[in-house]
Amino acid sequence: MRILKGNPVSRGVALGKVYIYKAFKADVHESYFEAGKEEEFFRKYQDAVANAEKELDSIVTAMSESSPEKAKIFTAHIEILMDEEVQEGVKEMIFESRTMPDYAVDEVYTTFATLLEKAKDPLIAARAADLRDVRNRVLRILKGEKESNLSSLRENVIVVAHDLLPSDTATMDRNRVMGIITEVGGATSHTAIIARSYKIPALLGVADATEIMRNGDNVIMDALAGKVLLDPEKETIKEYQEKLVEYIKEERETSQYLDKIPLVASGERYSIGLNVGSTDPDENFKYVDFVGLFRTEFVYMGSEHMPTEQEQFDAYKRVLANAMGNPVTLRTLDIGGDKTLRYMVMPKEENPFLGNRALRLCLDHIDMFKTQLRAALRASAFGPLQIMFPMVGTIDDIRAAKAVVNEVKEDLRTKGIAFDEKILIGIMIEIPSIGLIADMAAKEVDFASVGTNDLTQYLHAVDRMNPAITSHYQSMSPSMFRILGRIFAEFNKAGKPISVCGELAGDHLGALVMFGLGLRKFSMNAANISRVKRTLSLFTLEETEDIAKKVQGLSTEAEVISYIKGEVDKRG
Secondary structure: EEEEEEEEEEEEEEEEEEEEOOOOOOOOOOEEEOOOOHHHHHHHHHHHHHHHHHHHHHHHHHOOOHHHHHHHHHHHHHHHHOOOOHHHHHHHHHHHEEHHHHHHHHHHHHHHHHHOOOOOHHHHHHHHEEEEEEEEHHHHHHHHOOOOOOOOOOOOOOEOOOOOOOOHHHHOOOOEEEEEOOOOOOOOOOHHHHHHOOOOOOEOOOOOOHHHOOOOOOEEHHHOOEEEEOOOOOHHHHHHHHHHHHHHHHHHHHOOOOOOOEOOOOEEEEEEEEEEEEOOOOOOHHHHHHHEEEEEEEHHHHOOOOOEEEEEHHHHHHHHOOOOOEEEEOOOOOOOOEEOOOOOOOOOOOOHHHHOHHHHHHHOHHHHHHHHHHHHHHHHHHHEEEEEEEOOOOHHHHHHHHHHHHHHHHHHHHOOOHHHHOEEEEEEEOOOOHHHOOOHHHHHHOOOOOOOOHHHHHHHHOOOHHHHHHHHHOOOOOOHHHHHHHHHHHHHHHHOOEOOHHHHHHHHHHHHHHOOOOOOOOEEEEHHHHHHHHOOOOOHHHHHHHHHHHHHHHOOOHHHHHHHHHHHHOOO
């Protein structure tokens, strides 16, 4: 038995078989064959097309009931695969130029994709991404490589990867994934966030995991202690089966707080919100007071093309319906850093987290921004929707974004299209510069929500995706709680709602301190709701204020965590 170490970012225990996920990368070179083998190589291409069609049919069948919108994407891929112009182009290169099938496929698909990308109509241009996706599928089959896909898993597995992109997690069959192991990433990476929201145990930063483990290996994943047990012995399996039972029992006891009214011991009420990245129905909507963060980027990442205004409108309307009348905070497109769109060309940046991302990117792509705002405003006619801008660094940013909103509003009025005239406009506070002028920001917006993941990153000058400096990413440092206290105080003074939607809101220790600092709105992943409610129920308002005051006077994060844990442990 071999033991591997990792960073447990989503609690749990899993026993199962390994599924190595490696995204296919085509390596194609210009190559030709000798005369007389045209029929042979054309049949090879036809066989690859037939196998690709079978794969796509299987995906469509698997998704047709659970994710009909995603199924449509792969139906479109079948249409591209069987397109006569494409097939004739490949055939012509094989028979007339004696081009090897892989080079012919690459050339023809790339040519068509390049032509589409130049189209003025964004819908047509977006089809280029679909062409490239189908091309890669055919090339993979021609190369004799097996499909590696997280959307159509046929059995329960523990996924092992170097990393998972947001687009991978957006299409992942979460009913089949029992656990996630990656070689890179930290507690606030999007893999970690999605794993927690889906209640999937996750260990990140497991060095050389994809090289050490093989498909089908039996493993135990202990995302409580931070280790992977490779090829465990019978006694160890039995021990962990018992441990899993105990963990489930503990979670069941904590879960009893899920439907309780969120109150501290002295009776003061606070609000619990939900962070969501999907338009799927979720039973947890009935346990919360609001949706504090709807990550719209997953609408984009789950698509093979730039979503149209109608597609976005339909998605936002579905989320409003799911929310059962509770307010929904829609965060505008937050792309950049570790989040990219396969169909959108973004220049390489030396420091992408400090680069052209989120609101900055949207203001540079006004047509894309206006399309999203039109969809959001139209959806606001069907429920209490509010719009929130990410990565705001200055008052100028706020005013520029509001100006675009007002322009879109006027266009909708002119066309007689309904929207909520009193829709609330807010910002995410995740850059220290705006946090330090929270009093000024409060005068410009209707509300704000603190994104503690990026705020921690920028406050401590730490790339949260870099495993080498994980220890410097300190979301519970005294400096973090000092700036949070300032932000909460200024918005409370202005009478403007302030919430936290970063991962710290779902950390029961962090939530305890923030309540003492004056926060009354916490938005989190569903998996954290019960634990936060249970911990806060153990303390009075005065006690939380004393804890918050004490924390701000400590010197290190380790001291903060040790002190808070000690206070919680005293109460069982």
